[in-house]
Structure formats: structure tokens, C-alpha cells
Amino acid sequence: QVQLQESGPGLVKPSETLSLTCAVSGYSISSGYYWGWIRQPPGKGLEWIGSIYHSGSNYYSPSLKSRVTISVDTSKNQFSLKLNSVTAADTAMYYCARCFGGGGPRWYFDLWGRGTLVTVSS
Amino acid sequence: QSVLTQPPSVSAAPGQKVTISCSGSSSNIGNTYVSWYQQLPGTAPKLLIYDNDERPSGIPDRFSGSKSGTSATLGITGLQTGDEADYYCGTWDPSLSAVVFGGGTRLTVL
Numbered sequence: 349q350v351q352l353q354e355s356g357p358g359l360v361k362p363s364e365t366l367s368l369t370c371a372v373s374g375y376s377i378s379s380g381y382y383w384g385w386i387r388q389p390p391g392k393g394l395e396w397i398g399s400i401y402h403s404g405s406n407y408y409s410p411s412l413k414s415r416v417t418i419s420v421d422t423s424k425n426q427f428s429l430k431l432n433s434v435t436a437a438d439t440a441m442y443y444c445a446r447c448f449g450g451g452g453p454r455w456y457f458d459l460w461g462r463g464t465l466v467t468v469s470s
Numbered sequence: 471q472s473v474l475t476q477p478p479s480v481s482a483a484p485g486q487k488v489t490i491s492c493s494g495s496s497s498n499i500g501n502t503y504v505s506w507y508q509q510l511p512g513t514a515p516k517l518l519i520y521d522n523d524e525r526p527s528g529i530p531d532r533f534s535g536s537k538s539g540t541s542a543t544l545g546i547t548g549l550q551t552g553d554e555a556d557y558y559c560g561t562w563d564p565s566l567s568a569v570v571f572g573g574g575t576r577l578t579v580l
Contacts, residue, residue: 396568407569456560462514
């Protein structure tokens with residue numbers, strides 16, 4: 349059974365860097381699929397942040413691209429998100445997910461982690 | 471303002487059928503495949519439909535998807551109180567080089 353688990357600080361100060369990790373179990377990241385991050389501000393809808401392949405090929409949301417880095421560590425079977433210069437607007441539930449896609453016309457998220465709430469506040 | 475447009479809410483009685491629309495453009499839905507997600511209160515989204523009309527293993531056939539032109543529709547028959555959730559459509563937008571979601575639709579089973 350494939351499972352994804354997010355981890356990282358639940359509180360980040362404004363202007364600092366948000367760092368999260370998604371540990372994957374039951375499936376080797378190197379076997380395929382893209383792996384991505386999606387966030388959801390409290391009471392609002394879903395926002396895609398970006399996705400990465402095990403080779404390092406990645407896609408980022410144009411609105412976040414200047415502040416986002418997604419990386420993959422195949423030796424630990426996990427991938428990570430860094431979002432710098434955060435503000436209160438970055439407060440959200442952050443989900444990691446397995447993605448079928450890669451810039452083509454078919455793209456969907458078939459497995460999701462439970463999510464981790466990150467609050468940006470001093 | 472979401473790239474894909476969904477009605478904020480829909481409602482229907484138990485046992486009835488409901489449809490949720492997702493409107494896009496030729497830049498996204500018109501030339502790509504649509505997926506649908508169910509988010510029960512306090513939980514992570516769950517894939518309901520992919521490739522416009524395909525159901526993942528374990529999703530009951532009460533849930534169906536369709537696409538026509540630049541719009542997609544999620545249908546749910548035999549409504550149950552356990553179907554009360556937020557539903558999101560999503561797709562790839564080549565013009566933005568981005569995955570885009572609808573704003574979400576809250577389903578209430580009266």
C-alpha cells in the first residue's frame with residue numbers, strides 16, 4: 349500500500365523559508381510518476397505548487413516559481429518543498445501527492461498525503 | 471479567481487442525482503483531460519475521476535464524469551449523506567504550463 353506523509357515545522361516566521369518533506373512508502377520514487385505539492389489556505393480551494401520527476405525534471409506554478417524549489421532524494425525515497433520569503437498569505441494546509449502527468453494533456457493526482465498545516469506568523 | 475469555474479454549491483435529497491459543472495477554455499479543458507476530487511470535511515482530497523470519465527479502483531459507479539468542448543461534468547447518483555463534501559475539478563493548462571483547479575463545489579445532501 350502506497351502512503352505519503354508530510355513533515356515539517358507547523359509555524360514559520362514571515363520572510364523566512366518554509367521547508368517540508370514528503371516521505372513515500374510502499375513505492376519507489378525512482379520507479380516513475382511525478383511527485384507534487386498542493387496547498388489549500390483555510391476555507392479556500394486547492395492551489396498547485398509544483399511537481400518533480402525522480403530525474404529532477406520539474407514544473408512549477410508560474411505564480412510561485414520565483415520562490416519555490418522542489419527536490420527529490422531517491423536514496424531516502426522522499427521529496428521536499430522549499431518556499432522562501434513567506435508571508436501570511438502562505439498560511440495553508442500543504443499536501444504532497446503522486447502525480448500522473450508531466451506537462452502533457454493528462455495530469456492527475458492519484459494518491460495524497462494527509463496534509464500538514466503551516467502557519468506563517470511572528 | 472480560478473481558471474476553471476465551478477458553482478459554489480449544489481444540493482439534492484438523498485437518493486437523487488446531482489451534477490457539478492466545470493467550465494474552462496480551449497486553452498485547458500478543450501485540449502486536455504479533466505480529473506475530479508472529493509474532499510470530505512477535515513480530510514485530504516481523493517481522486518474520483520481521471521481522464522474525463524475513468525474511475526479509479528474502488529470508486530463506486532454512482533460517480534461519473536464527462537466532457538464536452540470546454541466544459542466537464544461530474545455526476546453523482548443515488549446520493550448519500552456521506553457524499554457531502556467539496557468537489558474539485560482539475561486539469562493541465564498548456565498556455566500557463568500549470569495544473570489548474572476549479573474553485574470547488576460544496577455538495578449538501580438535504
